[in-house]
Amino acid sequence: MQPTSNAFKENAHLALNDATLQRAISKLGFQAARAAAIARLPEFDKLREQARAIKDHVLANLDLYLERYEAEAQKRGTEVHWCRTPQEARDAVLAICRRLGAKTVTKGKTMIGEEIAINDYLEENGIVPVETDLGEYIIQLRHEPPSHIIAPAIHLTKDQVSDTFLTSHRQYGKTRRLEEAAEMLAEAREILRAKFIAADVGITGANFLIAETGSSVIVTNEGNGDLTQTLPKAHIVLATPEKLVPTLEDATTILRLLARSATGQEMSVYTTFSTGPRRTADRDGPGEYHVVILDNGRTALIGSEFQDILRCIKCGACINHCPVYNAIGGHAYGWVYPGPMGSVLTPAIIGIEAAGHLPNASTFCGRCESVCPMKIPLPKMLRHWREKEFEKGLTPQRFRLGLKLWAWLARRPRLYRLATRLGMGMLGLAGRSKGRFRTLPLARGWTEGRDLPSPEGPTFHSLWAAQQGRGRP
Amino acid sequence: MSAARDQILAGVRRALGKSGSDGARKALVDARIEAHARNLVPKRAELDRAGQLKLFLEMAEKAAATVARVEHLADVPGAVADFLAAQNLPARLRLAPDPVLTRLPWSERALLKIETGTAQGSDTASLTPAFAGIAETGTLMLVSGPETPTTLNFLPDNHLVLLSEGQLVGPYEDAWDRLRAACRGEAWPRTVNFITGPSRSADIEQQLQMGAHGPRRLHIILVAEGSDGEAQG
Numbered sequence: 001m002q003p004t005s006n007a008f009k010e011n012a013h014l015a016l017n018d019a020t021l022q023r024a025i026s027k028l029g030f031q032a033a034r035a036a037a038i039a040r041l042p043e044f045d046k047l048r049e050q051a052r053a054i055k056d057h058v059l060a061n062l063d064l065y066l067e068r069y070e071a072e073a074q075k076r077g078t079e080v081h082w083c084r085t086p087q088e089a090r091d092a093v094l095a096i097c098r099r100l101g102a103k104t105v106t107k108g109k110t111m112i113g114e115e116i117a118i119n120d121y122l123e124e125n126g127i128v129p130v131e132t133d134l135g136e137y138i139i140q141l142r143h144e145p146p147s148h149i150i151a152p153a154i155h156l157t158k159d160q161v162s163d164t165f166l167t168s169h170r171q172y173g174k175t176r177r178l179e180e181a182a183e184m185l186a187e188a189r190e191i192l193r194a195k196f197i198a199a200d201v202g203i204t205g206a207n208f209l210i211a212e213t214g215s216s217v218i219v220t221n222e223g224n225g226d227l228t229q230t231l232p233k234a235h236i237v238l239a240t241p242e243k244l245v246p247t248l249e250d251a252t253t254i255l256r257l258l259a260r261s262a263t264g265q266e267m268s269v270y271t272t273f274s275t276g277p278r279r280t281a282d283r284d285g286p287g288e289y290h291v292v293i294l295d296n297g298r299t300a301l302i303g304s305e306f307q308d309i310l311r312c313i314k315c316g317a318c319i320n321h322c323p324v325y326n327a328i329g330g331h332a333y334g335w336v337y338p339g340p341m342g343s344v345l346t347p348a349i350i351g352i353e354a355a356g357h358l359p360n361a362s363t364f365c366g367r368c369e370s371v372c373p374m375k376i377p378l379p380k381m382l383r384h385w386r387e388k389e390f391e392k393g394l395t396p397q398r399f400r401l402g403l404k405l406w407a408w409l410a411r412r413p414r415l416y417r418l419a420t421r422l423g424m425g426m427l428g429l430a431g432r433s434k435g436r437f438r439t440l441p442l443a444r445g446w447t448e449g450r451d452l453p454s455p456e457g458p459t460f461h462s463l464w465a466a467q468q469g470r471g472r473p
Numbered sequence: 474m475s476a477a478r479d480q481i482l483a484g485v486r487r488a489l490g491k492s493g494s495d496g497a498r499k500a501l502v503d504a505r506i507e508a509h510a511r512n513l514v515p516k517r518a519e520l521d522r523a524g525q526l527k528l529f530l531e532m533a534e535k536a537a538a539t540v541a542r543v544e545h546l547a548d549v550p551g552a553v554a555d556f557l558a559a560q561n562l563p564a565r566l567r568l569a570p571d572p573v574l575t576r577l578p579w580s581e582r583a584l585l586k587i588e589t590g591t592a593q594g595s596d597t598a599s600l601t602p603a604f605a606g607i608a609e610t611g612t613l614m615l616v617s618g619p620e621t622p623t624t625l626n627f628l629p630d631n632h633l634v635l636l637s638e639g640q641l642v643g644p645y646e647d648a649w650d651r652l653r654a655a656c657r658g659e660a661w662p663r664t665v666n667f668i669t670g671p672s673r674s675a676d677i678e679q680q681l682q683m684g685a686h687g688p689r690r691l692h693i694i695l696v697a698e699g700s701d702g703e704a705q706g
Binding site for chain 1: 475477478480481482484485486488489490491493498499501502503505506509510511512513515516517532535536570590591592594610611612617618619622623624626627628645646649661662663664665666667668669670671672673674675676677678679680682684685686687688
């Protein structure tokens with residue numbers, strides 16, 4: 001999809017004023033569920049440490065783990081496709097579909113699929129992609145991108161879904177407007193059932209690739225991923241190199257963190273380990289099993305200040321706990337991955353120029369890092385992106401000028417203290433009667449949404465000096 | 474080998490400052506995989522037999538599965554019939570073609586129509602054997618094979634699973650060890666399913682709805698018989 005991250009500020013503004021969107025995202029209930037799940041597992045923090053160590057070890061030996069994974073996978077009949085770019089990955093998928101004469105392709109939820117815009121590509125080439133995750137299905141009908149990596153339709157209200165189904169399901173003879181979520185699910189289930197059975201190829205993502213057995217793993221609650229990969233002639237997995245873990249035990253350790261961090265479940269309903277195509281004597285399962293390993297700039301992060309983002313397991317905890325995301329939803333971020341993990345990953349994949357304001361879409365409150373199961377220092381990496389943005393001259397002129405002025409002043413402590421004392425004193429005087437400012441020159445952005453309290457008493461510096469003079473309390 | 478493969482691997486090695494022919498590093502990686510050592514196993518999962526049974530029942534029910542406990546394998550057809558009747562379902566069952574299941578005394582239930590094989594779109598209920606039951610989270614481990622087609626776990630609206638008490642383990646790691654022992658490396662199955670409760674979705678306004686694409690109901694028939702012996706299935 002074409003990134004619109006450069007218009008983040010405008011999009012965020014629209015999102016804040018969109019009453020329907022605000023009603024929809026107010027239902028986000030993952031925070032409390034996560035807290036309760038973690039309270040039930042005293043070892044959670046120790047598991048986080050171990051999970052981080054597992055991924056760091058893999059990244060330090062990623063070449064060898066990729067080779068071992070490939071060897072084990074091939075031994076069991078898997079075809080592994082290495083792709084540097086989204087175009088290479090799209091072509092690999094299309095070639096398989098063409099060879100099998102595929103007309104329809106069912107899809108489990110895959111963020112890599114979004115990243116390479118596989119649906120558009122298949123459509124352009126006369127193959128019908130059908131999303132089967134309920135949320136993904138809804139947004140496919142609406143021609144929208146997902147707004148959350150684990151809850152793709154979280155930006156929609158029940159009424160909007162009802163309208164969408166009424167319009168899109170007429171072709172199946174469904175003409176009644178549905179009121180309840182349960183009815184909508186039942187209708188989607190019935191329609192998709194036929195699609196599952198008719199599909200020629202099934203595409204899923206991967207939560208892990210396991211070097212020990214050459215397996216890929218998917219985690220779902222609906223069971224759609226399993227029907228997607230079991231019924232058609234071929235199963236194609238879209239994965240990336242950093243999904244590698246050494247052993248089943250290592251995958252298990254990270255699985256103990258994944259669902260708890262994501263939805264607050266002890267374990268997602270379906271965790272499925274796939275290894276090769278169906279065996280000769282098997283009565284069902286795909287006859288072909290392909291794994292596409294897409295790099296798209298990821299391995300270039302190894303050894304850089306952004307390496308830690310490669311530990312990300314796409315649980316969505318940072319997104320669920322981000323005050324910015326909770327205020328504006330996912331679409332304002334303008335590309336595939338919203339929230340803190342997205343603001344770090346997006347510039348790495350599409351470039352800092354196209355990622356626009358994303359490194360600034362954060363208050364640096366630190367909640368993302370504190371809930372991350374893989375202990376990824378997200379604020380620190382956002383700061384690194386801000387530095388790059390500044391180095392490349394992408395920061396707006398006025399902002400750069402302000403920063404330069406402040407830096408000049410901050411390097412002259414006496415002058416700085418004098419200036420702040422004078423400035424604060426004057427502000428204090430001016431605001432004495434009301435105690436606050438409704439508008440202030442140079443600070444309109446701030447005062448537009450709230451009043452600025454007028455400063456009272458001495459500055460921090462003079463308070464500090466006075467306290468030091470008195471000795472420690 | 475493809476150019477993309479070579480370029481990706483060379484890029485990783487350059488970034489790491491390591492060579493691919495570094496024997497010591499390779500030996501370390503291979504040894505780590507061969508050892509497949511356990512990481513931290515939560516205390517909750519370290520249990521004796523009675524504890525495993527108690528936790529499994531508790532966690533499975535928390536995940537919205539139902540459990541029927543019977544004494545003997547011969548009691549299974551009755552438990553199946555009871556479940557179908559209680560849920561007002563047709564007296565039809567698609568059975569995994571596993572001898573443990575097909576040899577059960579189904580003829581005593583003359584009204585129950587039994588078919589074996591892979592799942593068909595019209596099936597309302599299936600019965601499949603579990604490979605293990607994991608107490609830690611009330612999770613079933615099912616393994617694909619000629620006698621255990623995977624479609625039976627997902628297509629029918631009602632999934633019934635046969636589990637014996639002897640197949641219960643505490644943590645997932647014990648289940649992996651049992652599977653490794655059963656496969657001895659080579660015959661690793663195409664699909665291993667961890668199943669924790671019935672299918673669900675909260676994609677519309679975060680309201681939890683059961684039966685999204687997979688089974689609406691997951692019913693576990695837990696058999697006490699054979700609990701001293703080896704795992705079946």
